[in-house]
Amino acid sequence: MKLDAKIPTGDLKDKWKxxxxxxxxxxxxxxxxxxxxxxxxxxxxxxxxxTLAEGGYNVKCFCFQDTPRRAHSIAAQGGIxxxxxxxxxxxxxxxxxxxxxxxGDFRSREANVYRLAELSAPLIDHFAQQGVPFAxxxxxxxxxxxxxxVQVQRTxxxxxxxxxxxxxxxxxxxxxxxxxxxxxMFSRHEVQEIVVIDGKAxxxxxxxxxxxELSRHSAHAVVLATGGYSKVFFLSTLAMNCNGxxxxxxxxxxxxxxxxSFTQIHPTALPQGSETQSKLTLMSESLRNDGRIWVPKNKxxxxxxxDIPEEExxxxxxxxxxxxxxxxxxxxxxxAAKERIDAGYGVGPLKNAVxxxxxxxxxxxxxxxxxxxxxxxxxxxLKITGIxxxxxxxxxxxxxxxxxxxxxxxxxxxxxxxGLYAIGECNFADHGANRLGANSLLQASVDGYFILxxxxxxxxxxxxxxxxxxxxxxxxxxxEASVKNKFEKIINNNGTKTVxxxxxxxxxxxxxxxxxxxTKEGLEKAIREIRELREEFYKEVKVTGKIQEFNQELDxxxxxxxxxxxxxxxxxxxxxxxxxxxxxxxxxxxxxxxEALRNDESYSYVSAWEFKNxxxxxxxxxxxxxxxxxxxxxxxx
Amino acid sequence: xxxxxxxxxxxxxKMKGHFKVYPLENITADMxxxxxxxxxxxxxxxxxxxxxxxxxxxxxxxxxQCGIFINGRAHGPHDNQTTCQVHMRSFEDQSTIVLEPFRAxxxxxxxxxxxNRSSFDRIIQKGGFISANTGGAPEANSIPIGKERADYAxxxxxxxxxxxxxxxxxxxxxALFTSAKINHLNALPQGNEEALxxxxxxxxxxxxxxxxxxxxxxxxxxxxxxHIPLTSIAKMNFDYMKAVAFKK
Ligand SMILES: Cc1cc2nc3c(=O)[nH]c(=O)nc-3n(C[C@H](O)[C@H](O)[C@H](O)COP(=O)(O)OP(=O)(O)OC[C@H]3O[C@@H](n4cnc5c(N)ncnc54)[C@H](O)[C@@H]3O)c2cc1C
Ligand code: SF4
Ligand code: FES
Numbered sequence: 104m105k106l107d108a109k110i111p112t113g114d115l116k117d118k119w120k121x122x123x124x125x126x127x128x129x130x131x132x133x134x135x136x137x138x139x140x141x142x143x144x145x146x147x148x149x150x151x152x153x154t155l156a157e158g159g160y161n162v163k164c165f166c167f168q169d170t171p172r173r174a175h176s177i178a179a180q181g182g183i184x185x186x187x188x189x190x191x192x193x194x195x196x197x198x199x200x201x202x203x204x205x206x207g208d209f210r211s212r213e214a215n216v217y218r219l220a221e222l223s224a225p226l227i228d229h230f231a232q233q234g235v236p237f238a239x240x241x242x243x244x245x246x247x248x249x250x251x252x253v254q255v256q257r258t259x260x261x262x263x264x265x266x267x268x269x270x271x272x273x274x275x276x277x278x279x280x281x282x283x284x285x286x287x288m289f290s291r292h293e294v295q296e297i298v299v300i301d302g303k304a305x306x307x308x309x310x311x312x313x314x315x316e317l318s319r320h321s322a323h324a325v326v327l328a329t330g331g332y333s334k335v336f337f338l339s340t341l342a343m344n345c346n347g348x349x350x351x352x353x354x355x356x357x358x359x360x361x362x363x364s365f366t367q368i369h370p371t372a373l374p375q376g377s378e379t380q381s382k383l384t385l386m387s388e389s390l391r392n393d394g395r396i397w398v399p400k401n402k403x404x405x406x407x408x409x410d411i412p413e414e415e416x417x418x419x420x421x422x423x424x425x426x427x428x429x430x431x432x433x434x435x436x437x438x439a440a441k442e443r444i445d446a447g448y449g450v451g452p453l454k455n456a457v458x459x460x461x462x463x464x465x466x467x468x469x470x471x472x473x474x475x476x477x478x479x480x481x482x483x484x485l486k487i488t489g490i491x492x493x494x495x496x497x498x499x500x501x502x503x504x505x506x507x508x509x510x511x512x513x514x515x516x517x518x519x520x521x522g523l524y525a526i527g528e529c530n531f532a533d534h535g536a537n538r539l540g541a542n543s544l545l546q547a548s549v550d551g552y553f554i555l556x557x558x559x560x561x562x563x564x565x566x567x568x569x570x571x572x573x574x575x576x577x578x579x580x581x582x583e584a585s586v587k588n589k590f591e592k593i594i595n596n597n598g599t600k601t602v603x604x605x606x607x608x609x610x611x612x613x614x615x616x617x618x619x620x621x622t623k624e625g626l627e628k629a630i631r632e633i634r635e636l637r638e639e640f641y642k643e644v645k646v647t648g649k650i651q652e653f654n655q656e657l658d659x660x661x662x663x664x665x666x667x668x669x670x671x672x673x674x675x676x677x678x679x680x681x682x683x684x685x686x687x688x689x690x691x692x693x694x695x696x697x698e699a700l701r702n703d704e705s706y707s708y709v710s711a712w713e714f715k716n717x718x719x720x721x722x723x724x725x726x727x728x729x730x731x732x733x734x735x736x737x738x739x740x
Numbered sequence: 741x742x743x744x745x746x747x748x749x750x751x752x753x754k755m756k757g758h759f760k761v762y763p764l765e766n767i768t769a770d771m772x773x774x775x776x777x778x779x780x781x782x783x784x785x786x787x788x789x790x791x792x793x794x795x796x797x798x799x800x801x802x803x804x805q806c807g808i809f810i811n812g813r814a815h816g817p818h819d820n821q822t823t824c825q826v827h828m829r830s831f832e833d834q835s836t837i838v839l840e841p842f843r844a845x846x847x848x849x850x851x852x853x854x855x856n857r858s859s860f861d862r863i864i865q866k867g868g869f870i871s872a873n874t875g876g877a878p879e880a881n882s883i884p885i886g887k888e889r890a891d892y893a894x895x896x897x898x899x900x901x902x903x904x905x906x907x908x909x910x911x912x913x914x915a916l917f918t919s920a921k922i923n924h925l926n927a928l929p930q931g932n933e934e935a936l937x938x939x940x941x942x943x944x945x946x947x948x949x950x951x952x953x954x955x956x957x958x959x960x961x962x963x964x965x966x967h968i969p970l971t972s973i974a975k976m977n978f979d980y981m982k983a984v985a986f987k988k
Contacts, residue, residue: 154874169795170861172901173803189881225877232877234870234931236893236924243884262894267802271897275869282865290858313850342797376770379779382799486825488770552874601782648790652752653851656781656791 106359106711106725109513110214115731116196119218122514126557127564134159137563138322138572140307141165142294142349145174146266146544147527148328149273150551156285158556163320164277164286165309167293167344167658172274175330175342176547179266180387181250182258183544185223190247194255196220201732202253203542207507207535208685208701209734210362210709212727214514219533219542222549227259229552233272237261250540258541263387263479269544273551293658294349295589296582297325297356297523304356304523305572308582310590312658315651317586319579321572323563324522326555327353328547331506331528333366335666335673336618337610339503340372340385346662350510350529351669358518359711359723361511361531363669364677367538367686368619370436372502373487374456378607383502384487387480388540391429391436393464393473394497396420398448398457408450408458408496419443423697432737434537434619434686434699437501441619444500456498465493501619505543507534507686508676511711511725515558516550519711524559526550531709536685590650593660598643602659605640609633609663609670617674620688626678630671634718637667668717675712675720682706703734741767741828744836745780747792753848753856761836769829773816773837774799774806776828793852799824801965804900807907808853809840814904814963822902822965842907846914846950857903859949860917866945867938868921870931883929896924898966905960905968911952916960918946919976920968926979939976940983 111118111125129137137160141152144166152164166174186199199220204211227245231237238246238260247256261268280286291312298306298321306321332347333339354360371390372383397416404411420439421428431439440457449455465473470493474481481492490497510518510525512532518525527547534542616622616629640663648654683692683699684706692700708724715721742765750757764780771779774796781791797805806823810816816826831837839853847855885893897920905916922939925931931938954973961970 150874157873168797168803168805169857170901172861172864173797173805175798175803177803178798178800187880228877228880229874231880231883232870232872232930234893234897234925234928236890236897236928237880238894239885239887239890241887243886243890244881261897264802264898267900268894268897275864276874278861278865279869279871281861288861290861342803343799344797377768379771379775381772381775381778384800486821487827489827489829556874599786601785603778603782645785647785647788653793653854654790655793656785 104723115217118214126561129560131159133567140322140325143328144171145176146547147551149277151555152286153276153280154552154556156280162286165289165292170290175345176270177267179544180263182260182265182541184257184541185227186220187224190256192255194257206539207537211535215532222553226548235268235272295586297353298578298582299356300578303521308586313653319574321574323566326524327529328527329529333503333506335670336503336613337606338383340383347669348662348665351665355714358520359511361709361711362508363673365507365536367505368437368501369504370501371499374498374500394459394461396429396459398443402447438619440501451498456500458496459499460496516555526555594646596644598645600643606663617677620690621677622690626674629674633671741833746836746838748840767828771828773826774824793854795854801825804902807842807902811838814908819962842903844906844912860901863945866941893924893927896920904963908959908963913954914946914951915954915973916968918942919972922976923972936983939979943980
């Protein structure tokens with residue numbers, strides 16, 4: 104298969120304009136004849152559904168939460184980037200483009216990343232118009248702060264709840280279209296299968312999570328906006344019900360999966376407290392501005408942290424990265440913590456954490472200053488752990504957080520399955536091998552509001568005479584039968600093991616071998632273990648209750664089926680990439696002082712995998728051509 | 741710790757429900773209440789029984805999906821905190837914890853501890869938005885908004901739509917929820933154009949959905965995880981009177 108990214112001609116700054124000038128358009132009267140399914144109502148999905156409906160299309164939108172207002176986008180705290188240069192600090196589209204490309208370790212497309220930066224400024228205008236209460240200065244203009252990996256202040260925020268406010272704005276715009284009867288919203292409905300007719304995505308099979316009923320929905324095009332898949336690790340900072348099923352179903356129906364192994368591990372989450380823990384809470388990265396990270400020098404340290412004298416503490420980030428110290432980038436800090444924990448120096452009951460200590464900054468700046476900077480975070484920490492971090496160091500630990508990989512899409516956000524689009528975190532498009540903070544809300548939003556609603560017309564222009572797609576087609580019956588079959592197989596299985604216990608084990612394999620650092624042996628072992636676990640799942644899984652009812656255990660089991668297959672591809676991808684880049688660190692490929700060794704000569708491509716059958720994948724490569732910048736080496740020493 | 745969970749079991753909206761007691765051991769103080777329920781569910785499934793249904797997603801106190809009436813209080817023993825943020829250290833060892841769904845006519849029970857809060861969505865659909873399409877928004881800084889006004893809008897916009905205010909109110913009123921959205925949008929210049937019609941339509945829909953009237957007991961503001969204050973309702977009522985007077 105030849106992968107054509109369909110990048111428009113011209114200079115970087117003209118590409119999107121050129122595209123807009125030349126793509127085919129559909130007039131509003133004709134849009135009314137076209138149906139579009141949007142799966143997901145997070146920032147990407149809600150934005151797309153609302154904007155498509157405003158344009159005139161008939162939209163059906165699905166989400167598994169009880170209302171679209173709760174999509175995982177709601178949990179983002181930090182902020183959203185935009186090159187507005189309000190701070191007069193020399194920011195512009197080019198600089199933002201370059202920071203993002205470099206942050207991604209030159210494993211993304213120049214044209215896509217430039218467009219992301221280009222559309223960031225109008226996006227802030229859009230959200231302000233929709234009533235997002237962004238932080239403001241006293242004079243009434245918008246405020247900014249800085250975020251990791253850049254030297255300018257371009258992050259817009261709404262207190263510590265930026266994702267919430269952006270999502271609620273999208274939700275309100277979606278609500279307006281629901282009221283106008285242009286969007287039909289299906290909450291507590293989960294898409295189970297993509298229906299393909301004559302090589303084109305033409306519909307979905309959906310399970311009503313309350314009644315357990317399956318239903319068929321047809322459309323002229325299907326848009327996936329289903330978020331990330333880091334929940335494959337079981338423990339992550341993602342919401343509990345996030346899953347990769349829609350991506351995986353699309354992949355099995357012919358959409359290539361790009362860079363599946365590129366997942367980001369965030370350095371400052373709260374550690375797992377017990378085997379039964381379900382979820383890892385993110386603590387803002389900003390804490391690293393004033394906290395010092397350390398572990399005891401003694402492996403069998405039994406003393407409380409405050410009783411350990413200075414000379415018996417190992418400030419390992421300061422030791423290894425004197426120039427950046429505690430502010431080393433996410434991937435590097437996470438890896439360094441893992442190294443100490445694996446070597447047996449971890450702290451806490453499960454010896455899986457490191458200390459983040461404010462003692463020195465409180466002594467230097469006073470408790471009040473620290474409180475004014477991080478008061479809400481210290482409160483949150485107290486709520487969760489019962490510990491007062493003003494008097495005792497916090498315990499933090501790295502946690503799976505974001506997936507850069509996802510469905511391969513071209514410049515139009517079109518997957519390799521005609522008529523199927525992927526937007527937001529579920530595509531691979533803009534972040535390369537590592538995502539910069541505050542760039543993801545941006546990507547989800549511009550995909551949904553500005554890009555997809557235009558590019559999809561270029562495809563649908565051929566469908567004006569197609570008429571309604573019938574759900575009586577054999578492809579619908581087959582897809583529905585396979586879904587029914589899956590659920591029956593699970594529920595009739597007479598096993599002994601709960602879904603969570605199996606998912607936890609998958610998570611452990613992935614965390615050990617396919618997270619912060621990877622080796623050939625480890626990945627090969629993981630692949631064997633995943634295959635065994637998959638077999639065990641089908642023999643041993645136990646789900647009670649019925650199919651035709653509200654059954655959360657069954658929902659989880661069906662998602663785990665897909666994770667058990669996807670996990671293998673993640674390992675296969677990590678194994679294939681014999682280099683270290685961004686969040687992908689192969690221990691075999693490092694410099695003598697332990698830094699990532701990228702190999703541009705052999706690996707300057709996007710890995711896009713084709714599904715043959717379970718455990719059998721074919722690699723296609725999209726060569727990355729850097730016409731406008733010269734890839735450089737990241738150094739933080 | 742060892743806890744007796746006394747849990748409301750109800751198969752679906754049509755069937756009758758009842759309490760059932762489940763003893764659970766091996767609980768640690770650091771576990772969240774929802775994790776204790778996860779543990780209970782694993783035990784139930786291993787024994788061949790059906791798991792207890794409960795709503796949750798982010799488990800960080802921001803999505804608003806969780807919501808259990810715990811020992812007679814919406815979201816449990818602490819003020820201003822969501823169910824997912826309740827930890828087992830808040831309870832006595834050997835005690836009984838009573839778990840019920842959020843009860844209100846406008847929140848029909850789906851199963852066990854899960855309720856249907858789509859009435860909130862329908863309130864928002866009546867005008868909890870600014871009628872502007874994508875594209876063509878003016879440059880953001882061309883409409884200055886003073887910090888205090890922006891902060892006030894943010895205070896109101898913070899509502900997570902959990903429904904605790906309704907569950908705790910003896911009238912099952914949705915006034916706190918509805919007022920928060922009205923006050924958020926009405927406070928901003930972008931939302932001010934539609935202020936009166938928005939206020940009128942949202943309040944009317946609230947009544948249409950079967951939520952009760954507010955009698956200012958203040959119970960809601962104690963449970964609201966986002967600290968939406970009671971004064972928010974007073975402001976809504978004032979605007980509603982204006983809307984009626986000016987015929988929207
Ligand atoms: C704790 C945390 C903090 C973060 N902070 C930031 C930040 O400060 N800045 C930033 O830029 N990014 C941040 N991110 C990342 C960012 O929040 C996400 O990448 C982004 O919100 C993804 O948006 P989305 O619309 O693609 O997906 P989501 O918001 O995850 O939405 C997915 C939607 O798909 C639906 N769905 C999924 N599968 C199905 C199915 N099979 N059937 C039906 N519906 C389905 C869901 O119901 C949901 O509506 C953070 C992430 C986390 C975990
Ligand atoms: S007003 Fe408070 S209690 Fe009521 S729904 Fe909103 S956040 Fe929940
Ligand atoms: S689960 Fe999201 S607020 Fe509790």
